[in-house]
Amino acid sequence: xxxxxxxxxxxxxxxxxxxxxxxxxxxxxxxxxxxxxxxxxxxxxxxxxxxxxxxxxxxxxxxxxxxxxxxxxxxxxxxxxxxxxxxxxxxxxxxxxxxxxxxxxxxxxxxxxxxxxxxxxxxxxxxxxxxxxxx
Amino acid sequence: xxxxxxxxxxxxxxxxxxxxxxxxxxxxxxxxxxxxxxxxxxxxxxxxxxxxxxxxxxxxxxxxxxxxxxxxxxxxxxxxxxxxxxxxxxxxxxxxxxxxxxxxxxxxxxxxxxxxxxxxxxxxxxxxxxxxxxx
Amino acid sequence: xxxxxxxxxxxxxxxxxxxxxxxxxxxxxxxxxxxxxxxxxxxxxxxxxxxxxxxxxxxxxxxxxxxxxxxxxxxxxxxxxxxxxxxxxxxxxxxxxxxxxxxxxxxxxxxxxxxxxxxxxxxxxxxxxxxxxxx
Amino acid sequence: xxxxxxxxxxxxxxxxxxxxxxxxxxxxxxxxxxxxxxxxxxxxxxxxxxxxxxxxxxxxxxxxxxxxxxxxxxxxxxxxxxxxxxxxxxxxxxxxxxxxxxxxxxxxxxxxxxxxxxxxxxxxxxxxxxxxxxx
Numbered sequence: 001x002x003x004x005x006x007x008x009x010x011x012x013x014x015x016x017x018x019x020x021x022x023x024x025x026x027x028x029x030x031x032x033x034x035x036x037x038x039x040x041x042x043x044x045x046x047x048x049x050x051x052x053x054x055x056x057x058x059x060x061x062x063x064x065x066x067x068x069x070x071x072x073x074x075x076x077x078x079x080x081x082x083x084x085x086x087x088x089x090x091x092x093x094x095x096x097x098x099x100x101x102x103x104x105x106x107x108x109x110x111x112x113x114x115x116x117x118x119x120x121x122x123x124x125x126x127x128x129x130x131x132x133x134x135x
Numbered sequence: 136x137x138x139x140x141x142x143x144x145x146x147x148x149x150x151x152x153x154x155x156x157x158x159x160x161x162x163x164x165x166x167x168x169x170x171x172x173x174x175x176x177x178x179x180x181x182x183x184x185x186x187x188x189x190x191x192x193x194x195x196x197x198x199x200x201x202x203x204x205x206x207x208x209x210x211x212x213x214x215x216x217x218x219x220x221x222x223x224x225x226x227x228x229x230x231x232x233x234x235x236x237x238x239x240x241x242x243x244x245x246x247x248x249x250x251x252x253x254x255x256x257x258x259x260x261x262x263x264x265x266x267x268x269x270x
Numbered sequence: 271x272x273x274x275x276x277x278x279x280x281x282x283x284x285x286x287x288x289x290x291x292x293x294x295x296x297x298x299x300x301x302x303x304x305x306x307x308x309x310x311x312x313x314x315x316x317x318x319x320x321x322x323x324x325x326x327x328x329x330x331x332x333x334x335x336x337x338x339x340x341x342x343x344x345x346x347x348x349x350x351x352x353x354x355x356x357x358x359x360x361x362x363x364x365x366x367x368x369x370x371x372x373x374x375x376x377x378x379x380x381x382x383x384x385x386x387x388x389x390x391x392x393x394x395x396x397x398x399x400x401x402x403x404x405x
Numbered sequence: 406x407x408x409x410x411x412x413x414x415x416x417x418x419x420x421x422x423x424x425x426x427x428x429x430x431x432x433x434x435x436x437x438x439x440x441x442x443x444x445x446x447x448x449x450x451x452x453x454x455x456x457x458x459x460x461x462x463x464x465x466x467x468x469x470x471x472x473x474x475x476x477x478x479x480x481x482x483x484x485x486x487x488x489x490x491x492x493x494x495x496x497x498x499x500x501x502x503x504x505x506x507x508x509x510x511x512x513x514x515x516x517x518x519x520x521x522x523x524x525x526x527x528x529x530x531x532x533x534x535x536x537x538x539x540x
Contacts, residue, residue: 011304011315012297012428014421016474017188018320019249021417023165026158027282034281045281046340050288053152060195066249069421070316114154114201146439146450147293147432149286151339153455156282162417169416180416181475185423204286205451287458289519293431300428323422330465336519384424384471 001130003040005032005075009067019066025101026059029091032075033107041126052111057086059105071095079131085109085116087127136265138175140167140210144202154201160236161194164226167210168242176261187246192221194240206230214266220244220251222262271400273310275302275345279337289336295371296329299361302345303377311396322381327356329375341365349401355379355386357397406535408445410437410480414472424471430506431464434496437480438512446531457516462491464510476500484536490514490521492532 007028015021037054038044048054067073073093081088085108092102111117119127142163150156172189173179183189202208208228216223220243227237246252254262277298285291307324308314318324337343343363351358355378362372381387389397412433420426442459443449453459472478478498486493490513497507516522524532 010301011420012300012426015416016184016419016421016423017190018421019190021165022191022194023158023161023417026161030156030158030282031280044340046338049151049339055152055154055201056157056198058195058197059157060193062193063191066190068316069319070314145436146285147291147435150281151284151286151288153286158282165417166415179475181473184474203451204454205449286454287460289460291435292461292464293428293435296428296431300426319421325422325424325471326427326468328465328467329427330463332463333461336460 003036003077009071014069054107057106061103064099138171138212142208144206149204189242192241196238199234273306273347277343279341284339324377327376327378331373408441408482412478414476419474459512462511466508469504
């Protein structure tokens, strides 16, 4: 299954060159993941905190074409790997049929002290169901 | 040669978990690169715009340990490759002796229409001198 | 008439104290105004730029209670005054029945050189209709 | 006494109109206040949290002229009133001799539950000394 997250490019996202300032893309990606946890995993970030957290351990991103103010972006996210306390996702953002960025990242589930801790059973089950649908 | 950029972790950088929100790291990296262009290449971004721009084409980042409010970070940046219209840099941020993140990114020099265009001779010469010092 | 803009408090909005970092409220207010121009005035910001712009000339804000991660905020915006090239709006954000902030601001319509310039007739007409409904 | 905080206008601060996006000014003001607490009051924000916090209760700002990428801004801050658990400050930002914004805001010292609580004696003493120098 693929999770879709829609985001219009707003004034706040754009730089003097009139295109999205690249750190703003990472806010969009974070919003996409936060919405996925809320709507698909039924485990919104506000419930995970402050018992734990899901920090990003690594992220690789390629920006294939610039996005301009007013563009309607669709972020398509998939879960690609699930570890004991980690998960890898890929996300591709596009406008109409043009790809704008593709990113692969690893999240880690940590406890309140920041140490990696196994996914709770209910989250793990939903992550796996979502990933398997994507195969 | 290695360019050093200092950044204290401020209130604005931190999330409810009390650590740096990862998109904020990309703002810090952008500030580091902007300061490098200003102080080392003597070509501040405000002079490059609006004749051109130096958008980020790709960036890979690994977050090795969290940074907390008040930490004094040092970003150490090197130029690792220079193409006709592109440059690759690596940057490692650490606090005391602990590494916090390491990132490798590619910048592209574009003209006012967004198309890749060769580095001006003076910038290229300085990029090369800076890179060779790093070897 | 009152324009309503909904915004869930997301992870990116919150500070180490677990509440909305106040500069983020101004991004939300800007998003609210941008959406109002798009949906009510049918004049999205991306069409106003680069012919002109609508910078904020002044803004007064009182934060009556903190907002926490996960809160569902409703911003209720009204046009309160219309000048030749300016407009004043008020916006109140609340969660459930609790007020979180109230703000009054003045926008100025400027041309591409930044000088104040009269509202285009179509925008002015809609601003007035919207304001009159609020009386 | 007046506290001075220097901030060059960076790429990240600017919008498609090439001027500072106004919510970014509030980040700069917050950075100014945070640096004042650190350098003048010797009570950095990272020591106040998580025992307490100093949220902004209200802020009024007038933007007198736009700031452009590369401008060197100086924020001049004064403490104008001190209450049991609150403090009012004014800040004026200018570039060369041109005023860019003037802001007046009220901070409240709160405990870990968010309730107003008297300034610790050492902070209060320094706030008063700083204010009296300004008279």
